[in-house]
Amino acid sequence: MEYKGRITKLKWIPLPRTEKAEALYNPYCGFYSIYRFFADSRTEAVEGVPIEEVRAEPSKQLCLVEINLLPFNETELPEEALEIVRMIFERFIELKKQMVVRFLYDWEGKGILSEPKDIAVIMNHMSQLEPLLKEYTKHIYILQGLFIGSWGEMHNSRYLSERHIARLARHLYECSGENTQIALRCPNFWRMLFKTCRPLERAVAFTDIQKARFSLFNDGIMASDTDFGTYGNVGMKDSKSYSEKWTRKDELEFQNQLCRYVANGGEVINECPGNDAGPALEVLRKMRISYLHSDYDEKVLNKWKASKSGVNETLWKEKTAFEYIEAHLGYRFTVEEASLSIAPDKSGRFKASVKIVNRGFAPCYHKYEVKFVIRDASFSEIYEYGVDTDTRMWMPEEPVELEALISTEQFGLSSYILCIGIYDPQADSPIQLADTFSSADHMGNYNLGNFTVIS
Known part of the structure; x- marks a missing residue:
């Protein structure tokens, strides 16, 4: 007709x-698993399988890829190491995953002992990795940390002064892809870098200015009142320097505003009343959490699996807290x-x-x-x-x-x-x-x- x-x-x-009432498994959010590699080895560090045989769960869109540069903490990266990094990136592209990448020198909690004694070595490693970081920018969603500290988490490091942090952050910003976020371990690092107590504003969000690309990660979410040292005991109004850590209440509010435009994620650890189902949902929503480690801390995750969501909606009332959280990570x-x-x-x-x-x-x-x-x-x-x-x-x-x-x-x-x-x-x-x-x-x-x- x-x-x-x-x-x-x-x-x-x-x-x-x-x-x-189910999880959707969309890009850039959800639970993730960790994959660890040494830059001088063609096998995954935990399972021992060749890079080209690494497997990933279909339901998890994000993968945290940790690349340990410890073998080269006194030298530049040889061509073979750069080729191994390329192989790692290629494998996760084959698996159709988005990567959160963390370069580090330590997996044993010995940051100061493991990281280079000269910051110039770290800076040079960033420069050497620049061609790869820019070539694979489409697939590298976030770079976590600035290569320093125990487990790459920006603590227990000789490079935590404002001068060192600013130098490393600026260089990694210049060496990475223009759409790649760089996640800092604590909110006070963000304020210290950009010398402001005001979170990112909509007018400059998603532009090419430096602060628009710096996000957060937290591997101590709800571990204690300070998230194991992520927060401090100074109120925002009483703070006298940008580097001070604020009280939990003020830091959560800061993240709520900042993370309208940059991502936030990490690990929940240390089973305690603060990460019971009710408080957990409130905090994850306040922090605007997009991604969480699926294997750590098992005690917290199992508590969520054994608890009702507590949400006063018919759709979710009988679902577990874990099911609700999994379905609401990110967007x-x-x-x-x-x-x-x-x-x-x-x-x-x-x-x-x-x-x-x-x-x-x-x-x-x-x-x-x-x-x-x-x-x-x-x-x-x-x-x-x-x-x-x-x-x-x-x-x-x-x-x-x-x-x-x-x-x-x-x-x-x-x-x-x-x-x-x-x-x-x-x-x-x-x-x-x-x-x-x-x-x-x-x-x-x-x-x-x-x-x-x-x-």
């Missing part, structure tokens, strides 16, 4: 929708409403609109492609309408309204399906939505409803 005249009306039938987009106007506007076009809410703990920090798609059941006719929006600004619990004007002049059939699709060109992956109304089709688009053309 061909419509040669003007379409005057549509009959719109939206699909019923509710949120589904979690759900379509709340979808509509299609039944009559055209003055230009003869119809308006498609949806309301999307991010139910996750954090934003996505990546600009995805968003489009409405109209197709028939057999995919013989497909029409796409791009949406001008910035998914990096889809903040948790803040509804986003998306619209597109639909021209119907090309329609040749009587029945169509209205879909929405969100796609990440960097990870080459469609983004999963948290709705029950349909599964994504083979193009990664979700059915919002059906409409019939009335001429």
